[in-house]
Amino acid sequence: xxxxxxxxxxxxxxxxxxxxxxxxxxxxxxxxxxxxxxxxxxxxxxxxxxxxxxxxxxxxxxxxxxxxxxxxxxxxxxxxxxxxxxxxxxxxxxxxxxxxxxxxxxxxxxxxxxxxxxxxxxxxxxxxxxxxxxxxxxxxxxxxxxxxxxxxxxxxxxxxxxxxxxxxxxxxxxxxxxxxxxxxxxxxxxxxxxxxxxxxxxxxxxxxxxxxxxxxxxxxxxxxxxxxxxxxxxxxxxxxxxxxxxxxxxxxxxxxxxxxxxxxxxxxxxxxxxxxxxxxxxxxxxxxxxxxxxxxx
Amino acid sequence: xxxxxxxxxxxxxxxxxxxxxxxxxxxxxxxxxxxxxxxxxxxxxxxxxxxxxxxxxxxxxxxxxxxxxxxxxxxxxxxxxxxxxxxxxxxxxxxxxxxxxxxxxxxxxxxxxxxxxxxxxxxxxxxxxxxxxxxxxxxxxxxxxxxxxxxxxxxxxxxxxxxxxxxxxxxxxxxxxxxxxxxxxxxxxxxxxxxxxxxxxxxxxxxxxxxxxxxxxxxxxxxxxxxxxxxxxxxxxxxxxxxxxxxxxxxxxxxxxxxxxxxxxxxxxxxxxxxxxxxxxxxxxxxxxxxxxxxxxxxxxxxxxxxxxxxxxxxxxxxxxxxxxxxxxxxxxxxxxxxxxxxxxxxxxxxx
Amino acid sequence: xxxxxxxxxxxxxxxxxxxxxxxxxxxxxxxxxxxxxxxxxxxxxxxxxxxxxxxxxxxxxxxxxxxxxxxxxxxxxxxxxxxxxxxxxxxxxxxxxxxxxxxxxxxxxxxxxxxxxxxxxxxxxxxxxxxxxxxxxxxxxxxxxxxxxxxxxxxxxxxxxxxxxxxxxxxxxxxxxxxxxxxxxxxxxxxxxxxxxxxxxxxxxxxxxxxxxxxxxxxxxxxxxxxxxxxxxxxxxxxxxxxxxxxxxxxxxxxxxxxxxxxxxxxxxxxxxxxxxxxxxxxxxxxxxxxxxxxxxxxxxxxxxxxxxxxxxxxxxxxxxxxxxxxxxxxxxxxxx
Numbered sequence: 001x002x003x004x005x006x007x008x009x010x011x012x013x014x015x016x017x018x019x020x021x022x023x024x025x026x027x028x029x030x031x032x033x034x035x036x037x038x039x040x041x042x043x044x045x046x047x048x049x050x051x052x053x054x055x056x057x058x059x060x061x062x063x064x065x066x067x068x069x070x071x072x073x074x075x076x077x078x079x080x081x082x083x084x085x086x087x088x089x090x091x092x093x094x095x096x097x098x099x100x101x102x103x104x105x106x107x108x109x110x111x112x113x114x115x116x117x118x119x120x121x122x123x124x125x126x127x128x129x130x131x132x133x134x135x136x137x138x139x140x141x142x143x144x145x146x147x148x149x150x151x152x153x154x155x156x157x158x159x160x161x162x163x164x165x166x167x168x169x170x171x172x173x174x175x176x177x178x179x180x181x182x183x184x185x186x187x188x189x190x191x192x193x194x195x196x197x198x199x200x201x202x203x204x205x206x207x208x209x210x211x212x213x214x215x216x217x218x219x220x221x222x223x224x225x226x227x228x229x230x231x232x233x234x235x236x237x238x239x240x241x242x243x244x245x246x247x248x249x250x251x252x253x254x255x256x257x258x259x260x261x262x263x264x265x266x267x268x269x270x271x272x273x274x275x276x277x278x279x280x281x282x283x284x285x286x287x288x289x290x291x292x293x294x295x296x297x
Numbered sequence: 298x299x300x301x302x303x304x305x306x307x308x309x310x311x312x313x314x315x316x317x318x319x320x321x322x323x324x325x326x327x328x329x330x331x332x333x334x335x336x337x338x339x340x341x342x343x344x345x346x347x348x349x350x351x352x353x354x355x356x357x358x359x360x361x362x363x364x365x366x367x368x369x370x371x372x373x374x375x376x377x378x379x380x381x382x383x384x385x386x387x388x389x390x391x392x393x394x395x396x397x398x399x400x401x402x403x404x405x406x407x408x409x410x411x412x413x414x415x416x417x418x419x420x421x422x423x424x425x426x427x428x429x430x431x432x433x434x435x436x437x438x439x440x441x442x443x444x445x446x447x448x449x450x451x452x453x454x455x456x457x458x459x460x461x462x463x464x465x466x467x468x469x470x471x472x473x474x475x476x477x478x479x480x481x482x483x484x485x486x487x488x489x490x491x492x493x494x495x496x497x498x499x500x501x502x503x504x505x506x507x508x509x510x511x512x513x514x515x516x517x518x519x520x521x522x523x524x525x526x527x528x529x530x531x532x533x534x535x536x537x538x539x540x541x542x543x544x545x546x547x548x549x550x551x552x553x554x555x556x557x558x559x560x561x562x563x564x565x566x567x568x569x570x571x572x573x574x575x576x577x578x579x580x581x582x583x584x585x586x587x588x589x590x591x592x593x594x595x596x597x598x599x600x601x602x603x604x605x606x607x608x609x610x611x612x613x614x615x616x617x618x619x620x621x622x623x624x625x626x627x628x629x630x631x632x633x634x635x636x637x638x639x640x641x642x643x644x645x646x647x648x649x
Numbered sequence: 650x651x652x653x654x655x656x657x658x659x660x661x662x663x664x665x666x667x668x669x670x671x672x673x674x675x676x677x678x679x680x681x682x683x684x685x686x687x688x689x690x691x692x693x694x695x696x697x698x699x700x701x702x703x704x705x706x707x708x709x710x711x712x713x714x715x716x717x718x719x720x721x722x723x724x725x726x727x728x729x730x731x732x733x734x735x736x737x738x739x740x741x742x743x744x745x746x747x748x749x750x751x752x753x754x755x756x757x758x759x760x761x762x763x764x765x766x767x768x769x770x771x772x773x774x775x776x777x778x779x780x781x782x783x784x785x786x787x788x789x790x791x792x793x794x795x796x797x798x799x800x801x802x803x804x805x806x807x808x809x810x811x812x813x814x815x816x817x818x819x820x821x822x823x824x825x826x827x828x829x830x831x832x833x834x835x836x837x838x839x840x841x842x843x844x845x846x847x848x849x850x851x852x853x854x855x856x857x858x859x860x861x862x863x864x865x866x867x868x869x870x871x872x873x874x875x876x877x878x879x880x881x882x883x884x885x886x887x888x889x890x891x892x893x894x895x896x897x898x899x900x901x902x903x904x905x906x907x908x909x910x911x912x913x914x915x916x917x918x919x920x921x922x923x924x925x926x927x928x929x930x931x932x933x934x935x936x937x938x939x940x941x942x943x944x945x946x947x948x949x950x951x952x953x954x955x956x957x958x959x960x961x962x963x964x965x966x967x968x969x970x971x972x973x974x975x976x977x978x979x980x981x982x983x984x985x986x
Contacts, residue, residue, distance in 0.1 A: 188763035191723060196777035196826065197750040210767040340845035341816075454936050484708035484872065484937075489916035489930050511846060514918025517925040537922045555850035557879035559917045560924070562899065564879070566857070569850030573815045 025214075025290040035286020038279035045276055049095040056089035061244040069262045078268045082254055087268055090246040094269065097247045098228045098276060101161055105227035106220045108166035109173050114216065116170070117177025118204050122185055128178070135171045143168040147230060151239045158241050161234060165227050176219050180212035214291035221287055225280035232273055248273045301328035302369070302472055302505055303352070309364035310344075310351045319577045321347040321360065323529035329473065334499050334506040336520035336537070338513060340552075342574050344529040349477045349509045353392055354382050369473075388418040391466035395478040397458035401450040407461050408434065408446025414468045433464040437494060456487035463494065470502065477509045492519055513556055517541060525549045528575050528585040531604060535611030545613040545620065548586045551634070568634055584616065591631060591639040592622040667735070668696035669833060669866050670720060675729035677715055687940050689715040691890035693729075694969075697834070702860065702867040704881030704898065706874050706913070710937060712890040717836045717870050721755055722746060733834070751781055754827035758839035760819035764811040770797070770822055771807030777829040796825040801855060817848035824855065828863070836868045841876065853880055875917055878902060886910045889940055889948040892969055896976040906978035908986050909933075909949050947981065955985050 029035055057077075058065045064084040065076075072079045078087035120128040138146070143165075150164035184190060185208065193203055234240045235249030243250070248269040255265025310322035322344045329335055339345040350356045352367055354374065367374040374385065386392070394400045402410060411433055412426035421429075427446070434442035437460040450458055459479060466474055476495065480488035496519050499506045508520055516523050516537060523540050525533040525548065533546040544550040554568035572589040575581050581588050587597040596616045604612040607620075617640075622628040626639040637643045675693045678686040689712040697703045707713045718724045720731055722738045731738045738749060754777075757763035764773055774793045778784055784792060794804035800821040811819055820840065827835050837856065841849045857880065859865060871877045877884055877898075884901045886894040886909065894907040905911045912931040919925045933952045938944055944951045950962040961967075961981050969979040980986065 188757045188759060189765045191718075192755065192757060192763050192823070192826070193765070193776060195721060195723060195750060195753075195755045196829075197747050197780040198776065199747070199780070202780065207765050207767075211765070340847060456936065485874070485916040486708065486912060486933050487936075489918070490932070492918070493930060512918065513846070513920035514925065517920050517922040518918045541920065541922050552847060553920060555847050556920050557850075557853070557875045558919060558921075559875035559878060559902065559914060560919055561875075561879065562903070567850040567853055567879070569854055570847035571851070573817060573848070574845070 025287075028290040029286050032286040032289065034282040035290075038282035038286070041275060041279040042283065045095050045279075046099065048092050049099050052089075052092035052096055056086070056092050058086035058089045060085065060089040060093045060246060062086075069258060069265075071262065072264055079262060079264045081251070081265055082258055087251070087265065090251060091248070091268055091272055094246045094248045094251060095272070095276075097158065097241055097245065098231065098273070100158060101165070101231040102224035102228040102280075104162045105165045105169060106223045108162060109169040109223060110216070110220060112166065113170035113173025114177050114209070117174040117179075118181050118208060120174065121178040121181025122200065122204055122208065131174065131178075135175055138168060138171055144230070144233070148234070148237075148239065151234060156234075156239050156242050158245075161231055161240065162227075165230050169223060169227065173216070173219060173223070176215060177212060180215055181208050184208050184211055214287075218284055218288045218291060221280060221284035225277040225284075228273070228280075229277060299330055302331045303329040304368040305329075305348075305352070305365070306368070307365040308348065308351055308362070308367065310347050310356055310360055310362050312360045314359065314578075317578045320529050320580070321577065322351060323580075325365075325526075325529075325531055327524055327531065327534065329505050329507060331472070332499070332503045332505055333522060334496075334508060334520045336508045336510065336516035336523040337526060338510055338516050338523055339526035340511055340574060342528070342577065343526040345509050345511075345526045346477050348526070349392070349475050349507065352475060352507070353386055353390060355386075355392070384418070387414055387471070388469045389471055390473045390475060391469070391471040393459075393462050393466050393474065393476040393479045395481050397455070397462040398450070400462060401458060403450055405449070406446065407448055407450055407453065410450075411446075411461070411465045411468055414465050418469045430464070430468070433467055434461065436467070437461070437464045437498075438490075439464075455483055456490065459483065459487075459491055460494065463491075463498070467498065467502070467504075471504055473505045473507065474498075475507045475509070478511070479508075480515065481511070488515075495519060513541075513553060525552075528580055529577060530585065530614065532586065532615070533611075533613040534604070535608070539608060539611050543608070543611075543619075545607045545611065545618045546586075546615045547590050547592050547617070547619065547622065549613075550619050550628075551591075566632075568631075571634055571636060584614070587636070589636055591634055591636060592617045592619075592626055592628065593637055593642050594640055595642060597642075667699075668732070669699040669734060670697040670868070671730075671732040672696070672720065673730040673732075675716070675719055675731065676727045677712075677719055677724070678727045681941055685941050688890050688943060689940060690719060691943070693887075693890075693892050695885060695892065695895060697866055697868060699833070699866055700860075700864055701882045702869055702880055704877035704884040705868060705870045705887060706872060706877045706884060707887035708872060708913075708937060710889075710940060711887040712940070713870050713872075713887050714838055716887070717755070717838045717868060720834075720868060721753055721836055722749075723755070748781075751777075751830045752832050753834040753836065754830065754832040755836040755838060756820070756823050756827050756840040759843050760816050760823055761811075761843075763823050764819060766811055768810075769807065770802075770809050770811065770814075773811070773822060774807070774825045774829060777826060781830065783830070792829070793825075796828055797822075799828065799859070800825045801851075815848075816844050817851055820844060820848075820852055821855070824852075824859070828859065831863065832865070834866045834868065836870065838870045839872070840869075842871060842873065849876065856880065873917075874913055886913065889938065889943050891948055891979065892977075893949065893980070894978045895969070896978075900973075900976055906972045906976060906983040906986055907949075907980045908953050908955050910978075911986055912954075947979070955982055957982065 062085065065086055066080045066084055068080055068082055068084040070076060070080040076086050078091060081087055116131055120131045146168050147164040150167055151160055154160040190203060190207055193207055231240060231247065232249030235247040236253040240247050240250050251269040252266050259266050306326050308322050308325045312319040312321055325348055337345045337348060347356060351362050356362060362375055408427055408430040411430035415426045415429060431442050431446045434446055439445050439457060439460050453461060480491050483491065492515060495506060510516060520537050523537050524531050527548050533540065533549045540549060544553060551568060551570045555570060557567060570589050575585055583599045584597040584602050587593045594617055602614040602616050604614045607613045607618055619628060622639065628639060631639050673694050675690055677690040678688055681687045693716060705713050719726055726739055733749060733752060741749060771793050774796050775789055778789055778792060793807055797804045797807060802818060802821050841852045844852060860867060869877060869880055878901060881898045883895060884898045885892055888909050894910045901910065902914060905914060912933050915928065915931040931954060935952050938951055946963045946965055947967050950956045956962040967979045967981045969977050972978050972983050
């Protein structure tokens with residue numbers, strides 16, 4: 001250090017260790033009862049779905065384990081369906097489908113939307129113009145229609161449903177990431193990094209992405225219930241996962257014909273679906289509040 | 298001396314945060330005399346702005362005034378109802394903020410907003426008020442005031458907007474104008490114009506001005522008396538000439554030494570103040586400046602100094618004062634500005 | 650401890666030394682709406698000598714920050730040339746330009762915005778060294794700690810996050826990052842404007858110490874003429890995208906040759922009531938015109954107290970020329986200032 005007498009180590013007292021952005025978010029999330037309840041419920045759903053991989057009360061596809069349309073009983077907690085299959089067992093397996101579709105879709109959406117959004121927002125130019133044009137073009141077309149047409153063309157299967165939903169879903173993600181990138185690229189610390197000789201890849205994945213992560217996580221969390229609802233709807237229309245694989249949507253569709261004599265066939269999957277959607281939305285809301293930098297403290 | 302128009306006694310304003318209670322203003326007392334121009338100077342976190350906001354009971358959440366009195370014309374402003382306080386604000390005490398952009402409504406014409414401020418407190422017709430608004434704009438030297446009155450705030454430049462804010466503040470001929478860093482966001486040439494305007498208005502209208510600023514030069518040009526704040530407390534107060542000529546608190550002294558002067562003819566190394574402002578969640582024991590003070594003595598670590606008269610009209614809260622620091626510690630020739638460097642008192646350095 | 654209160658005036662480098670930075674006729678126009686351009690920097694030429702501090706002052710919108718970024722080649726020029734040590738930066742692209750970044754660094758105004766909030770202080774300071782693969786592992790962390798010590802921070806703070814520090818401490822972190830690659834030039838873009846007065850002095854002193862120790866060259870950009878004069882050997886004044894005066898920092902104050910410089914000086918309040926009350930403000934009429942359509946002739950003529958109108962001030966642009974030894978000004982009537 002330059003040994004001028006007046007030069008001193010000036011910085012001994014440091015502000016008391018404050019919570020970092022993430023631990024601060026976690027603290028706020030924990031205080032949010034709804035989000036916490038949602039998270040607990042979702043954990044339960046995951047456990048049930050995992051359990052269903054190895055064990056269900058009855059084989060989910062076995063016909064006639066009892067009398068069709070049986071009301072809930074001690075043997076069959078949620079009753080039996082139109083051809084005598086155990087509703088609880090099918091509901092458990094249906095949780096797998098819902099989670100797979102929901103999470104799987106968002107993984108695809110992230111994998112496509114994030115890089116495209118980053119590149120469009122950072123490099124601008126022709127690539128940005130083309131992506132923005134495509135996104136705006138599809139904005140006028142209902143997503144459901146696109147997905148329906150795709151499943152029609154590809155044929156119903158779990159993979160195809162995920163592909164069909166992600167085919168339009170990535171656009172919202174790309175739009176969000178592009179916007180985040182556009183505002184972040186003007187920030188001083190990005191310019192500082194460029195001045196420090198960082199290459200574009202380092203800037204994008206080292207600085208832009210970590211700082212955009214909060215909104216991305218929130219958007220993905222809201223995307224999961226949307227995808228689950230999509231799948232349920234398509235299964236209800238008969239375009240979902242092919243039988244005998246149960247889905248909450250197709251279970252409700254099967255049960256609807258018998259709604260007057262065995263309402264539980266509709267109610268059980270409908271309640272499971274609604275609770276799951278609500279739980280994801282509560283968690284998403286909680287995350288949004290927790291990760292919003294304007295609401296620090 | 299005349300009777301004060303405003304008396305602040307032991308004002309206490311706190312912010313309750315997740316990490317604890319911040320005593321932003323901690324026992325501030327001062328008098329304001331009619332027609333005078335009082336400067337309150339300090340760095341960020343000194344409590345100068347919160348003091349100003351407390352006078353008008355405009356402290357934002359989660360802040361609360363928890364103690365003291367603000368006496369204005371025999372009323373304690375802190376005891377008034379919200380309705381009575383609204384009457385006082387704008388009519389008797391006007392406030393000018395740092396950022397005129399956010400204090401003016403963007404969708405209303407400038408002249409209309411000034412007229413509205415008048416109609417809120419006076420009985421007159423709309424057209425009278427509008428005419429008077431144009432007069433006020435002329436008074437704050439906005440050129441082409443008639444057409445400017447019809448402009449929306451965003452059509453005005455930063456300096457013009459601040460002038461319009463001042464015009465609005467003057468609308469009801471207030472007895473006191475509180476200006477919170479009114480020129481900080483402006484360029485220096487515009488700042489100089491606004492300061493001249495404020496000085497003229499102070500003389501012409503006889504309103505008392507409370508000038509909140511971090512800029513010692515602004516105080517030197519505009520004010521007759523000054524309060525120096527540090528960490529929520531007043532550390533020194535007195536007539537401007539005296540405080541600048543012969544500061545007695547080491548903080549005031551150091552602050553004046555740390556400013557480069559545009560009229561300097563030789564390159565002198567700046568005498569900075571070492572360290573950072575204290576965290577008001579956990580203010581230091583004893584004198585709040587002792588962790589940064591070159592002249593501290595043992596007593597400064599444990600005992601809180603109170604404002605005492607050190608010269609006629611001049612009060613400082615310091616166990617040592619600069620007279621003694623000069624005589625016994627060679628303050629004038631001091632180059633090493635580390636805490637305790639002049640007094641040699643290092644004990645208990647940087648204790649919590 | 651008492652010692653001589655005065656520190657030597659930093660020695661300006663010899664006039665004969667070749668320039669470290671040479672800027673020739675630099676122009677930057679930003680598109681602003683249909684068919685319009687903001688003439689942010691409009692034909693600017695100057696040199697920075699090795700080891701000197703060149704101050705750049707002007708009010709908001711005069712183009713000073715844009716000029717700093719052009720010198721650094723953080724934004725492309727519209728036309729004109731920038732040389733660093735004789736190499737024309739404005740012709741370099743991609744990897745070649747990136748390699749040149751080792752020699753010039755920048756310190757930003759807002760210490761809260763210029764540090765990535767998601768990175769630790771250690772990673773922030775190490776970034777330039779990692780980008781250029783200068784060192785790694787133990788050597789890297791030792792160097793980071795050394796840099797933190799140099800700027801007056803506790804080296805053990807390298808695992809902390811920027812938000813745990815005060816403004817002045819953050820600015821020190823930014824300075825440590827700028828020093829990491831041993832650059833020749835550091836552009837200080839309003840580097841102390843956001844700081845409290847007592848902290849400003851700390852940072853100014855630190856910058857002066859570092860300059861002496863590491864033989865740094867500064868382009869010091871600020872709106873506060875008193876700070877700029879204090880730290881600079883020469884001061885350059887900008888108005889509406891043009892340089893209107895360049896002079897030795899003492900002469901800038903004692904005998905300004907441009908009416909704008911004089912007005913700027915008179916507007917800065919001096920923290921001494923006796924002096925300040927006696928000063929006369931050179932009042933400028935009107936406001937700064939838009940850089941989209943700057944005034945004809947001398948750009949200052951619309952506000953100038955000594956302009957001869959309409960001719961020559963409103964129709965002939967005064968060249969930036971030597972009025973005295975190494976004292977340049979762009980005014981037709983500099984003798985009347």
